[in-house]
Amino acid sequence: VIVIGQSKGGEAALLLTNYMRSAVTIALVPSCYAFQGLPAEFTLESFTNRKSSWSFQGKELPYIKFYFDREIVKEIMAGNYCTCYEASIEKNGNEDAFLRVDGYTGKILLISEENDRYWPSRAMSEQLVKRSGNRENMRHISMKLDGHYLMNYEESAGEIVKYLEEYLAGKR
Template sequence: MEQYRSKEIYADFYENEGKTLAVVMSGSVPGLPTHINDDLSNYLKQNFNVLFLAYYGIGELPKSLEMVPIEYFINAITFIKEKQNIPDDKVIIIGQSKGGEAALVLTNYIKSAITIATVPSSYVFQGLPEDLFSIYKAQPKASWSFNNEELPYIKFSFDEASMNYAKNKNFCKCHETSIEKNFNPDALIDLDNYKGKVLLISSENDQYWPSKNMCNTLMENSKNKDNIKHVSLNLEDHCFLWYEESVIEIISYLKANVQ
């Protein structure tokens, strides 16, 4: 295993010469991907070059999940591709939750063969400040930027009902209210020009955001429906790189679609 610890790439890389590259990104927890099922981790390491990629909250990376440069992902993945001589059609992006949002956004910036987004968003949402308690008064910023410009996003909207849900660690109502009150059509992630295949895995009982409805939105708005598969599982929370049921779906999809 090779460790990279710079502002250009903060990652752990497991080499498997001649194999497809799998890039793994977790959600809104800072640092390297965590809570990855041993079966999934071992399968990836045995069959792929694997890059476990951090994108904020550690080392010299952005301290908050705000205005994270899309260029960071592009450059980090390109660095590994070129070092290992891996072509575009041998690249897979796997993202969970907020990392799933990033993975889908990247379909507009990086050529890859497969994108797997578990409990993802269909929109770019407002970013998360380093001090989450300041989110109510802080100047809103997009989660992602490109060329130092924020990507169009949906701003958070807080009302009494959504705040009561949030106190019980159910943030879904806040996201639903934000979509309804601050809808921005330009924030919808566009998959129309992506040439690869997409696997969406959502939760029937998502307490963070309405991943099932948002995955359905992606399907409904895409002109490439034949390249997209959506599986909704009767699971809660966001650890879809951990749960046995979702891991089985990921591994089965990879076995069926990676030559």
């Protein structure tokens, strides 16, 4: 089984390493934390009903609550969401929300974006590798593409195919 996810899906793919067996997990522009769930509408009021993005067996998984102030709202209005995530980690940090992959026996490919304006995927991917006791099974590639949605690019898709080919060649 190969699990692949992008953005919040990358967060989910990394969480799944604790709940299911897979040979490979590929997380594109992932987070290193589980964050508060995103509301259907982006208004300040919609963020007051806080709950985790994820649950298991009906129980919320630990998460980091969003933090806002005037500067962060200005950044969001300008299309830069990174400040919100960075401030949320700093102000509302919850170590239990860190996405631990230490017990995972499969391979992990992290592909982050240096120019990611949604969340700091490169820094968060670096934290995943740095803090993991499973580094020998991880590879992090940081790309210089424009945006957050790496599945739209041949370069990132090519890195995934190359990684899977290397993995399959090692299995023969």
